[in-house]
Structure formats: structure tokens, C-alpha cells
Amino acid sequence: MTKLNERKIIQIFQNNMGNKRFVSEDVEFFKVGKTNFVLKVDTLVQSTDIPNQMSLQDAARKSVVACVSDFASKGVKPEFGLVSITIPKKLSDKKIKDIASGLGKASKEFGFKFLGGDTNEGKEIVIHVLLFGSTKKIILRKGAKTNDKIITTGPFGYSSAGLKILLEKKKASGKFSKKAKKSVFRPNPKLKFGVENAKFFSSSMDSSDGLATTLHEMVKQSKRQFTISKLPTNRDVLDFAKTNKIKPFDLVFHGGEEYEIVATISPKNLSKVKSNAKRQKISLFEIGKVSAGAGVVYKTGSKTIKIKNKGWLHFRS
Known part of the structure; x- marks a missing residue:
């Protein structure tokens, strides 16, 4: 079994595919004339990505959400998609129809059209989704400027709590449990918000690998420091953490699969973006500052804590 983590495995492929100077981005893109053509592929695997309690319709939708969230962070609307599905030989007709239904409903929800795809037989369900779009300008992970504000859609902590309830049987009220599980089963990428507001961002990134990982990648590329002064979460997440003796810090920063937008923005544009978020009924958190x-x-009172670069990573032991 490999001892390499996901990032190191990706680096091996980059080095062998003629792209040693590759800079990590949420989407891939290339320019034809003045137009950037945007692509994103993501994979959902039954054994690692689908909890037992999750319906196949929701799993299929989530395979689409993983790509849509990356498009949202760049402010690009997906236009077309391809899908490749591995199906076990003994999978029932109903379950196959559930997967197809989930994909079809997701394409309508996010406003794109599937052009086609491929099917194959295998030992477990695997869904690969590839989305296409176009834009004049791409907002990169780098670009944060000194004195920019750091914002996130949110809140954070629900998906991490949901997985702990599902997989570790952590205690929660019925209301909170339902809310946290929904964030795992039916995450809500902020596509419309991203498309409308990306023009105001100096840098941006999808948060699905965890908030800490996202912030670290952005500071690395922007060559700046991010000082976080507010946890982007709600009271019920803090209560869940207290009940189960979990550090709220870990739920918020070191979880994953939130599918939110993290961005930096000039102070002069902040009120406009906050107004747009309020109009769309989206929770927007101003969490810190670029320096x-x-x-x-993370700065709280007189204490300053270094946030470790730890989040969701495949192949991590």
C-alpha cells in the first residue's frame, strides 16, 4: 500500500506528463483568442465517498457538486458535462436508475447539459464527472493583496460534525443531527454567488479540502500572511463540539467537504459583496485580513495561534 499522500501522488503524475511547472488551481483552463475554456474533473468512489446512510441519488448529485463548487469559486458557470460510471454487475435496476436520476436532476439544478459519457463494469460504484465552461477572466488562488479582507461563504463545521455523527456515533440533538447530515448528503455550492461576485475577488478557492488547507494554499501562492480573527461558524456547531469534547477549532478548520468559497477582497468592494450575499440569503463571514x-x-485576544495545514487528503494514513 502506498505511503504517499494525494499531493505527492499528483506531483508524480505532473512530473511524468510534461507539466513540471504546474501551479495548483481549482479548475484547468486554456485560452483560445480572448476566451478561457474551463474544465474540471472529479471522482466519487463508493468505498471512500459514500456513507452507508447516503442515497445513490444524493451520491450522484454530490459527484456533480464537487465540480460545480470549483466552478463557483472561480465565478464560472458550467455549460456542459461528461460522465463516466463504473457499475458492479449485480447492481439492481432501481439503483442504476437512482444514479441516473441524481445526475439528471443535478444538471438541471446547476444549469448545464450532459453531452454523454461512458459506462464500465467494476467491483464498486465509481462516478467521474467532467464539466466544461468558458469565461473572459479567471480568478486565481494567488492575487491576495496586503490589507485585503478574507471572506468565506459558510458556515463551517456542519459537514465535519455530520461525518462524526454518521461514522463515530457522536451525540447530537435531532435537529442538529439532521442539519449536519444534510450538509454531508446534500452540500450546497454557492454557484450563483460566485458567478455574480468573482469580479470583486483578488483571489479565491474552493474549500472542499478543508478551510485550513485552503487558506494555506492561498497564502503560499499569494506570498502573504492571513490573520484570522473570527471562526466562520454558528452557535449550534460550538454546542455540538462542547457536548462531544471536540475542539471547535478542529471542526471548523480541519474538516472538509464544505464546498464553500474562500476569497480575498479589497475593503472598497466589501459592502457590495455583503449586500449581494444578503440578497441571495447566503451567510457571508468576514474572517480576517491579509498582511x-x-x-x-488565528488571533483571539492577546493570543496568536498558528493554524496547521491539515484537512481532507486522500491516501493519508
Whole structure:
């Protein structure tokens, strides 16, 4: 079994596919004339990505959400898609129809059209989704400027709590349990918000690998320091953490699969973006500030804590 994590495995493929200078981005893109053509592929695997309590309709939708969230963070609307599905030989007709239904409903929900795809036989369900779109300008992970504000859609902590309820049987009220599980089963990428507001962002990134990982990648590429002064979460997440003796810090920063937008923005554009978020009934958190330096720190009162680069990573032991 490999001892490499996901990032190191990706680097091996980059080095062998003629792209050693590759810079990590949420989407891939290339320019033809003045138009950037945007692509994103993501994979959902039954054994690692689908909890037992999750319906196949929701699983199929989530395979689409993983790509849509990346498009949202770049402010690009997906236009077309392809899908490749591995299906076990003994999978029932009903379950196959559930997968197809989930994909079809997701394409309508997010406003794109599937052009086609491929099917194959295998030992477990695997869904690969590829989305296409186009835009004049791409907002990169780098670009944060000193004195920019750091914002996120949110809140964070529900999906991490949901997985702990599902997989570790952590205690929660019925209302909170339902809310947290829904964030795992039916995440809500902020596509419309991203498309409308990306023009105001100096840098942006999807948060699905965890908030800490996202912030670290953005500071690395922007060569700046991010100082976080507010946890982007709600009271019920803090109550869940207290009940189960979990650090709220870990739920918020070191979870994953939130599918939110993290961005930096000039102070002069902040009120406009907040107004747009309010109009769309989206929770928007102003969580900190960009400064000269390096790394990600959390400042509370007189204490300053370094935020570790830890989040969701495949192949991590």
C-alpha cells in the first residue's frame, strides 16, 4: 500500500506528463483568442465517498457538486458535462436508475447539459464527472493583496460534525443531527454567488479540502500572511463540539467537504459583496485580513495561534 499522500501522488503524475511547472488551481483552463475554456474533473468512489446512510441519488448529485463548487469559486458557470460510471454487475435496476436520476436532476439544478459519457463494469460504484465552461477572466488562488479582507461563504463545521455523527456515533440533538447530515448528503455550492461576485475577488478557492488547507494554499501562492480573527461558524456547531469534547477549532478548520468559497477582497468592494450575499440569503463571514509575511494564524485576544495545514487528503494514513 502506498505511503504517499494525494499531493505527492499528483506531483508524480505532473512530473511524468510534461507539466513540471504546474501551479495548483481549482479548475484547468486554456485560452483560445480572448476566451478561457474551463474544465474540471472529479471522482466519487463508493468505498471512500459514500456513507452507508447516503442515497445513490444524493451520491450522484454530490459527484456533480464537487465540480460545480470549483466552478463557483472561480465565478464560472458550467455549460456542459461528461460522465463516466463504473457499475458492479449485480447492481439492481432501481439503483442504476437512482444514479441516473441524481445526475439528471443535478444538471438541471446547476444549469448545464450532459453531452454523454461512458459506462464500465467494476467491483464498486465509481462516478467521474467532467464539466466544461468558458469565461473572459479567471480568478486565481494567488492575487491576495496586503490589507485585503478574507471572506468565506459558510458556515463551517456542519459537514465535519455530520461525518462524526454518521461514522463515530457522536451525540447530537435531532435537529442538529439532521442539519449536519444534510450538509454531508446534500452540500450546497454557492454557484450563483460566485458567478455574480468573482469580479470583486483578488483571489479565491474552493474549500472542499478543508478551510485550513485552503487558506494555506492561498497564502503560499499569494506570498502573504492571513490573520484570522473570527471562526466562520454558528452557535449550534460550538454546542455540538462542547457536548462531544471536540475542539471547535478542529471542526471548523480541519474538516472538509464544505464546498464553500474562500476569497480575498479589497475593503472598497466589501459592502457590495455583503449586500449581494444578503440578497441571495447566503451567510457571508468576514474572517480576517491579509498582511505582509507568510503562513496562517488565528488571533483571539492577546493570543496568536498558528493554524496547521491539515484537512481532507486522500491516501493519508
